[in-house]
Amino acid sequence: TQENLLLAAAYVSDAQYNRNVPFETSPRAIRLYYFYNHWTMQVAIYFFICVDLSLALFEEPALFPLPFLATSLAEVLCLTAFFGRLVHFAKVTPQMVFWKDTKNICIMVTIVLTLIDLIIYGSLEAVNVHSVRWSRVLRPVFLINFPESRQIRRTFRSIRNTLPDILYVFLLFMFSVLIFSLMALKLFGDRGLKTVEGLPYFTNILDIVFELYVLVTTANSPDVMMPAYNFNWWYCLYFITYTIINTYIFMSVFLAVVYNNYRKHLKNEIRKLAYLKRHKMIEAFNILKVKVGTEFVVMEAQWRRLAKVVAPHISGPHLELLLRISDEGQKGHVDKVNFLRLADLLNIQVVTINIRRHPLEDWMPRVYRSSASLLVQRMVQHRIFVWVYDVIILINAIFIALDERNPFISYAEWLFLSLYIIEILLKLYTYEPRAYFDRRQFWNWFDTLIIIAALVATVANTTIQSARKYNSQQILDIVLILRILRLLRIIVSIQRFRVIVTTLINIGPTILTFGGLVLVDVLSLLLLAGGFALVTHQAAKLYFIGFHIVVVILIVNIFIAFILEAFFVAY
Amino acid sequence: TQENLLLAAAYVSDAQYNRNVPFETSPRAIRLYYFYNHWTMQVAIYFFICVDLSLALFEEPALFPLPFLATSLAEVLCLTAFFGRLVHFAKVTPQMVFWKDTKNICIMVTIVLTLIDLIIYGSLEAVNVHSVRWSRVLRPVFLINFPESRQIRRTFRSIRNTLPDILYVFLLFMFSVLIFSLMALKLFGDRGLKTVEGLPYFTNILDIVFELYVLVTTANSPDVMMPAYNFNWWYCLYFITYTIINTYIFMSVFLAVVYNNYRKHLKNEIRKLAYLKRHKMIEAFNILKVKVGTEFVVMEAQWRRLAKVVAPHISGPHLELLLRISDEGQKGHVDKVNFLRLADLLNIQVVTINIRRHPLEDWMPRVYRSSASLLVQRMVQHRIFVWVYDVIILINAIFIALDERNPFISYAEWLFLSLYIIEILLKLYTYEPRAYFDRRQFWNWFDTLIIIAALVATVANTTIQSARKYNSQQILDIVLILRILRLLRIIVSIQRFRVIVTTLINIGPTILTFGGLVLVDVLSLLLLAGGFALVTHQAAKLYFIGFHIVVVILIVNIFIAFILEAFFVAY
Numbered sequence A, B: 001t002q003e004n005l006l007l008a009a010a011y012v013s014d015a016q017y018n019r020n021v022p023f024e025t026s027p028r029a030i031r032l033y034y035f036y037n038h039w040t041m042q043v044a045i046y047f048f049i050c051v052d053l054s055l056a057l058f059e060e061p062a063l064f065p066l067p068f069l070a071t072s073l074a075e076v077l078c079l080t081a082f083f084g085r086l087v088h089f090a091k092v093t094p095q096m097v098f099w100k101d102t103k104n105i106c107i108m109v110t111i112v113l114t115l116i117d118l119i120i121y122g123s124l125e126a127v128n129v130h131s132v133r134w135s136r137v138l139r140p141v142f143l144i145n146f147p148e149s150r151q152i153r154r155t156f157r158s159i160r161n162t163l164p165d166i167l168y169v170f171l172l173f174m175f176s177v178l179i180f181s182l183m184a185l186k187l188f189g190d191r192g193l194k195t196v197e198g199l200p201y202f203t204n205i206l207d208i209v210f211e212l213y214v215l216v217t218t219a220n221s222p223d224v225m226m227p228a229y230n231f232n233w234w235y236c237l238y239f240i241t242y243t244i245i246n247t248y249i250f251m252s253v254f255l256a257v258v259y260n261n262y263r264k265h266l267k268n269e270i271r272k273l274a275y276l277k278r279h280k281m282i283e284a285f286n287i288l289k290v291k292v293g294t295e296f297v298v299m300e301a302q303w304r305r306l307a308k309v310v311a312p313h314i315s316g317p318h319l320e321l322l323l324r325i326s327d328e329g330q331k332g333h334v335d336k337v338n339f340l341r342l343a344d345l346l347n348i349q350v351v352t353i354n355i356r357r358h359p360l361e362d363w364m365p366r367v368y369r370s371s372a373s374l375l376v377q378r379m380v381q382h383r384i385f386v387w388v389y390d391v392i393i394l395i396n397a398i399f400i401a402l403d404e405r406n407p408f409i410s411y412a413e414w415l416f417l418s419l420y421i422i423e424i425l426l427k428l429y430t431y432e433p434r435a436y437f438d439r440r441q442f443w444n445w446f447d448t449l450i451i452i453a454a455l456v457a458t459v460a461n462t463t464i465q466s467a468r469k470y471n472s473q474q475i476l477d478i479v480l481i482l483r484i485l486r487l488l489r490i491i492v493s494i495q496r497f498r499v500i501v502t503t504l505i506n507i508g509p510t511i512l513t514f515g516g517l518v519l520v521d522v523l524s525l526l527l528l529a530g531g532f533a534l535v536t537h538q539a540a541k542l543y544f545i546g547f548h549i550v551v552v553i554l555i556v557n558i559f560i561a562f563i564l565e566a567f568f569v570a571y
């Protein structure tokens, strides 16, 4: 039946996208589940999460101050969207599962707490009493707890699992810093040395611990050593030993422990995902199976209908290809082993090369196929064409470095821009435009976007310079940066550069989410600790150490672990 | 025959220690080869290499200046030793192989060049003309090219294989730095900003490239950004972007490429070593095999004699154990498969626990087994004993941190020292001394050495303070450091700390050779470039960049790769 087909398709789709949401199997719940997974709903929820997180930019202490009414309205809107999403989820998933999931409870509690905070803050504001919007630190809860953020939660789990191992290395590291601090106190404390600012040098053990901790980050690197060097050059041995042990060895050990755990964890996660995927595909098979001879199979017609529901935009030839792979013996049905592979088959990107004729060839075949036109096309396809434009970019770079108040150089700008536009036009003349701008042709898009940015920049620059009245510094700066960014085109020409950048771009989304999360956390921390740190100098130091532990030891190392792993796979 | 046995033993020994020296099979050559591989010869050659390398400390510009005659005599002595070792090697290895090996040619050429340089320099010195001892940069050639330095050459090969991949990443990195430099020139160059020293800020493209390159190391981290921040806070976006891309992403990519290559290379090396080991064991088997029934085997008596030649200090029970493993069926002979395992079997450290009686129990059994004595022994074995001494160490740390001119604290020193000596005496009373000081009981040695160092330090300190006349600052500093180092004993008590430190110590020798090599190279570079860098400011900058490329990008990353790999294996 159609209901069974939809249910099976939901299982296959979950297997394909590694979703792990238990849903009710009533027809109404399945339909709601399809709607729940629709990309518009996902985009909407991410949009509201972004709005909610970016509110920090508009609230005091704000980069762009907005009145409380505006930000609180936006926040209520976001909370409504989150609540709606949660209600939608509650109708999809079994009641028992919903209330047992701490993620849902977290979201609900956060919504209620935020509303209470909003009401209190608003009321106090109304009678001109200033208070603190403490619920702002809770906002990342939404980012982390919605089912869409599987990857982020996986990373957090990974961090949590790493903590015990990290803790012991950290304790040993702090022990080492303490030993070196004691040495510094004994070696330098009684010598009456002075820092550059004329303060006593290394006389207080707590100050020494802090300075040596900061030395690990090399933030105070030459300054903190100078009084000792000036007293006796031999003390460089102390600082060299310190740097080797605490900067190089300990920081490497931190990385080793984090990376080690990350890989172990990743292996477990992949195993778990494979198990869940297989489990879901078996569920789907059991719904659709019929008995043919002695074995259970899925009939070809049923399989086709299922594939159409799971991947509505799949092309006819692609579907036939998948069927031919799945029904090896052309027996008119797909057996269990081949059926279980469907989710993976759908994930394989098949590059369908459509050798289409150039539109110009249809419109004016005689002109397009004339010998002059063919010569132009061969020229554009030749590697010398690429080299000529590489040289042009280099000359452009030199011109940018030169003084632009020289009118000759200012005119040259227009020459370069024309050359770039001619290049893109020639390419569109030679290559079929739809193939050139295919979704997978990342580097063509990159190239074209940079040229368009250059065009916009140069036009904007000229407009500003001729208008003279509206000479905004920020717009001028952006124009300058866009003009320089066009030099990035050189990356496109060098194969090895493209490999490196492609690898980095593939892990880009993960890094961006991760970086965004860190930024939000850091901003929250800064806001919370900022006032506190101003009160006492000692608190500011503790704050620096805490910040360093979280950011450098954990996050940067996990970031490096990401990149290490990505390069193992890609390079 | 005895000759055949010696030849087979040489093959087994080479397989055991992963040596790969082709040697002649004549009886005389084999005997010379045994002598060549003797540990005294190895120690001697390392000693002369160390002397040769450390000459840099005594030659101008010197830390401890010595007359030219002394250093040149020492150098000639070293060269003689190297030449002798080479002649010895030439008598062991076939003529053809010897002259084809570039390592030998390298050593010979370096000896000749060094002698020429010594003669020229000496003659010029005699007529009071100062010249440059250019052959000093050739000294690491000896360290690298003797067959003993397989591990170092392996690392160098690994570095050389990494270079092409590193090069492309480096070019892309420099391209990125250049793009950012152009941006900085355009954004800040025309604003008339000044640095803290009042110099023009970011006006020259070459200066900018250098400053931004240094920024990657964070050496000039806050200073270089301040003028831009002071002008407009928004420019922090520029520096944040720069740091994320060039410090975090590119430095991680460098590490990823180096580590990736290192692992690939390591896998190949291990495969090659396994192949060579098997090949050598087959050679040995072919020499000793006799036919029993249908298969070739080595007779038990022959096998015993072979094992005795390869491992002369092996104990009787250990040898019987190995034989029982190798001759599974107790058939009186060892078959080929089991014979090939011999080299690996000899490498396995068998912990033979000799439950010996305490010497005191033999000398005065009644006293040692009295109830009071047994109580003491149980007390020492109890974990509370460890905890009590941990607390004592902590109190000691606090006392060290306090002002030692207070006489009470100065007396406390003696108290702590007595407590530590009592501890070690109690342990020696409880545990069998030979078992306690076994070669493999690293932590007991560590503990005892630290206490002895503490004793020496405190006694020396008191002697100096009472003598008053000879109050050398350097000796006082060393005493202070030794007194603080005794706090390291706390590591022994915490199991997890010991695991981390053991892992680090296991890779210690490799890191030390590696670090020594780097130090020598760096010193040679410094000496060569030092004078050159003083001439022009631009040359100094290039020098800094070259130094950073070699040290940070290559060496530090390979160092981190070592540690990452060691922790994968050990943790």
Ligand code: NA
Residues within 6 Å of the ligand: A218, A219, A220, A221, A222, B218, B219, B220, B221, B222
């Ligand atoms: Na710094």
